[in-house]
Amino acid sequence: ETGVTQTPRHLVMGMTNKKSLKCEQHLGHNAMYWYKQSAKKPLELMFVYSLEERVENNSVPSRFSPECPNSSHLFLHLHTLQPEDSALYLCASSQELAGVPSQPSYQETQYFGPGTRLLVL
Amino acid sequence: EDQVTQSPEALRLQEGESSSLNCSYTVSGLRGLFWYRQDPGKGPEFLFTLYSAGEEKEKERLKATLTKKESFLHITAPKPEDSATYLCAVQAGMGGGFKTIFGAGTRLFVKA
Numbered sequence: 001e002t003g004v005t006q007t008p009r010h011l012v013m014g015m016t017n018k019k020s021l022k023c024e025q026h027l028g029h030n031a032m033y034w035y036k037q038s039a040k041k042p043l044e045l046m047f048v049y050s051l052e053e054r055v056e057n058n059s060v061p062s063r064f065s066p067e068c069p070n071s072s073h074l075f076l077h078l079h080t081l082q083p084e085d086s087a088l089y090l091c092a093s094s095q096e097l098a099g100v101p102s103q104p105s106y107q108e109t110q111y112f113g114p115g116t117r118l119l120v121l
Numbered sequence: 122e123d124q125v126t127q128s129p130e131a132l133r134l135q136e137g138e139s140s141s142l143n144c145s146y147t148v149s150g151l152r153g154l155f156w157y158r159q160d161p162g163k164g165p166e167f168l169f170t171l172y173s174a175g176e177e178k179e180k181e182r183l184k185a186t187l188t189k190k191e192s193f194l195h196i197t198a199p200k201p202e203d204s205a206t207y208l209c210a211v212q213a214g215m216g217g218g219f220k221t222i223f224g225a226g227t228r229l230f231v232k233a
Contacts, residue, residue: 042222042224043165043210044223045220108170108212110155112157112167113164114162115164
């Protein structure tokens, strides 16, 4: 148990549906992340939040919309997805956001949740 | 272009047969290199962070080393429960910006 939970664990949706993925971290961390893991492809960083503010957006289609209401919760709102969006969506958190001037430490280490397996039909 | 390459893609070992996994990288402004283990259907599990060339970290049968161009994950006398995908990630950037780049992973199979 890493202290990062994700719901639902599995989701099947049609291309016209709207759904949301939820991530919650119980570690007191300040930074949270969304990743996409597709079959046979490296992990792709989608969104980064630090203290509830988005700090990085890696050219992600607008059909993915993140929300971070507080430092413990992160959502990924999904609408009009495509079949190629089917993947494992992973949430992670870290004590600090990399890039903040600080002594090298484990505070930038990311702890991952179990992921949501998404299938878009 | 920043890049992280892991080799081999897959590695099959007999129980007790020691070996190494490689992670080579080309990035600007290395901040840290991470090793993770990922079991099927689960999120990655943190193993090590290395920050500077020459640094080494150990955990049970695993030992990670770092040079200016690559990192090795040495597995000594592996057991079947060490079977998993091992991911390498590099955090890089300067000033206030950063990025994290993952390699494609090495799938390790250890046979009893």
